[in-house]
Amino acid sequence: xxxxxxxxxxxxxxxxxxxxxxxxxxxxxxxxxxxxxxxxxxxxxxxxxxxxxxxxxxxxxxxxxxxxxxxxxxxxxxxxxxxxxxxxxxxxxxxxxxxxxxxxxxxxxxxxxxxxxxxxxxxxxxxxxxxxxxxxxxxxxxxxxxxxxxxxxxxxxxxxxxxxxxxxxxxxxxxxxxxxxxxxxxxxxxxxxxxxxxxxxxxxxxxxxxxxxxxxxxxxxxxxxxx
Ligand code: CA
Numbered sequence: 001x002x003x004x005x006x007x008x009x010x011x012x013x014x015x016x017x018x019x020x021x022x023x024x025x026x027x028x029x030x031x032x033x034x035x036x037x038x039x040x041x042x043x044x045x046x047x048x049x050x051x052x053x054x055x056x057x058x059x060x061x062x063x064x065x066x067x068x069x070x071x072x073x074x075x076x077x078x079x080x081x082x083x084x085x086x087x088x089x090x091x092x093x094x095x096x097x098x099x100x101x102x103x104x105x106x107x108x109x110x111x112x113x114x115x116x117x118x119x120x121x122x123x124x125x126x127x128x129x130x131x132x133x134x135x136x137x138x139x140x141x142x143x144x145x146x147x148x149x150x151x152x153x154x155x156x157x158x159x160x161x162x163x164x165x166x167x168x169x170x171x172x173x174x175x176x177x178x179x180x181x182x183x184x185x186x187x188x189x190x191x192x193x194x195x196x197x198x199x200x201x202x203x204x205x206x207x208x209x210x211x212x213x214x215x216x217x218x219x220x221x222x223x224x225x226x227x
Pocket of ligand 1: 007008009051052053054
């Protein structure tokens with residue numbers, strides 16, 4: 001799960017980052033609305049936590065711009081104002097939930113789980129291509145023909161999901177880096193190559209006929225060995 005926190009109170013942002021990282025989220029933090037929109041537009045996040053009172057662009061403007069651009073990432077708004085009109089405004093603009101400051105971190109964690117699950121319900125829990133099956137919630141990779149299975153770690157899972165979403169289409173290394181490592185990570189081609197080789201080993205282990213095919217200088221795609 002990848003989470004974006006848009007919050008200009010740095011201490012609060014740090015506390016939230018730590019709390020979510022302990023729950024195994026990958027967290028990016030930005031401190032103003034404009035950066036929040038830029039990051040969120042990448043579409044790589046599973047959930048966004050968005051403050052309302054922010055420099056450069058307020059949270060309402062950010063959520064409106066995202067929804068106008070058809071980016072439907074589940075978003076929870078944090079508001080210091082507990083007046084009803086503000087809460088309604090956020091929901092009206094397309095937010096999925098809101099919390100009023102001050103709030104308990106436990107409750108925020110719980111609500112983020114709920115809104116991310118809401119998104120998950122419309123997405124299939126299983127992705128398949130040929131004889132290869134990946135179960136998203138258990139991170140188990142298996143092969144229909146051999147009944148063998150193996151667990152994938154977080155980055156292997158993210159990489160495989162990206163490839164399975166568009167099998168037989170080349171995915172560039174840049175796209176892989178952005179979506180698997182994050183918007184401003186310093187990961188490079190060698191990280192991608194390493195994870196592709198881990199993934200190949202596991203696909204080989206389950207005995208699938210699918211392979212991760214390299215296209216020199218372009219990227220990778222899933223293909224069928226037996227074609
Ligand atoms: Ca604020």
